[in-house]
Structure formats: C-alpha cells, structure tokens
Amino acid sequence: MKKLTKLAVIAAFVTPAFAQANSEAELTVSMVDSIVYAKADAPDSCKQVNLTDAQQVSLRDAFFDFNSAKKPLKRDVKSSLRNMKRVFSSSTSTREDAVASQTDVGAKMTALGKLMGDFQLKVFFDILTPEQRDPAMRCLEDLK
Numbered sequence: 001m002k003k004l005t006k007l008a009v010i011a012a013f014v015t016p017a018f019a020q021a022n023s024e025a026e027l028t029v030s031m032v033d034s035i036v037y038a039k040a041d042a043p044d045s046c047k048q049v050n051l052t053d054a055q056q057v058s059l060r061d062a063f064f065d066f067n068s069a070k071k072p073l074k075r076d077v078k079s080s081l082r083n084m085k086r087v088f089s090s091s092t093s094t095r096e097d098a099v100a101s102q103t104d105v106g107a108k109m110t111a112l113g114k115l116m117g118d119f120q121l122k123v124f125f126d127i128l129t130p131e132q133r134d135p136a137m138r139c140l141e142d143l144k
Contacts, residue, residue: 043142043143046143048135049135051128055128058127059127062119066115066119069115073108073111073112077108077109083101083104084098084102084104087101124136
C-alpha cells in the first residue's frame with residue numbers, strides 16, 4: 001500500500017493539475033493526505049520519470065478511480081474484522097461462526113489486495129512506458 005501512495009507522490013511531482021506556483025518556488029500537493037512537497041525536495045529519480053500530459057491525466061484518473069473503489073472495500077474489511085472480534089469474544093459463538101467470520105475477512109481482504117494489485121499493474125503497464133518503469137520504481141525506493 002505504501003508503494004501505491006508513493007507512486008501517487010510521483011504523479012504529484014509532475015502533475016500540473018495539482019501544482020500551485022508562488023513567487024518563490026513551485027509546490028506540489030500529493031493526491032494522498034494533502035501533504036505538500038516542494039519539487040526541489042524530490043529525489044532525482046522522481047524527476048527522471050518525465051510523464052507526458054496524457055500520462056499525467058491517466059495517472060490522476062486511475063488514482064482517483066482507485067481511491068473511490070478502495071474506500072468502501074476498506075470499510076467492509078474493518079466491519080468484517082469487528083464482526084470477527086465480536087464472534088471470537090462471544091460466549092455463544094460456535095467454531096463454525098468463527099470460521100465463517102474468518103472466511104469473510106479473508107474474502108474482503110483479498111478483494112482489497114486485488115484492487116491494489118490491479119492499480120499497480122495499470123500504472124506500470126498501461127500508463128508508464130517501459131523506459132519510465134525503472135525510474136518510477138527507483139523513485140518509490142528513494143521515497144522510503
């Protein structure tokens with residue numbers, strides 16, 4: 001999950017739609033948690049990604065779609081975890097109830113993981129060119 005967030009930071013460094021210029025320096029707002037980063041603070045590997053305007057729009061749209069789909073899934077996972085905790089702590093629950101709640105949590109987490117994997121595949125193979133993948137991956141590593 002952290003890598004996806006960091007990839008969004010890459011997009012924020014190079015996406016003019018999220019940039020605001022002032023007289024001193026250009027600031028970029030990341031698409032996650034409204035954190036402001038100065039472009040000058042970006043690692044060199046992030047500056048080497050060089051996204052085109054079309055890629056910037058595609059990345060922004062993909063990230064928006066990902067976040068829109070992720071919110072209800074995260075809510076479902078939390079609800080399932082609360083239910084599992086309730087089942088495990090109840091004196092009237094049976095083993096079958098516990099197994100069913102555990103299976104439900106696993107299914108919800110699998111759906112969330114699939115969404116995250118699909119987003120990463122879309123970014124790295126549908127939006128970025130083969131030449132941009134290595135700098136993007138190095139940027140993610142440098143942002144750790």
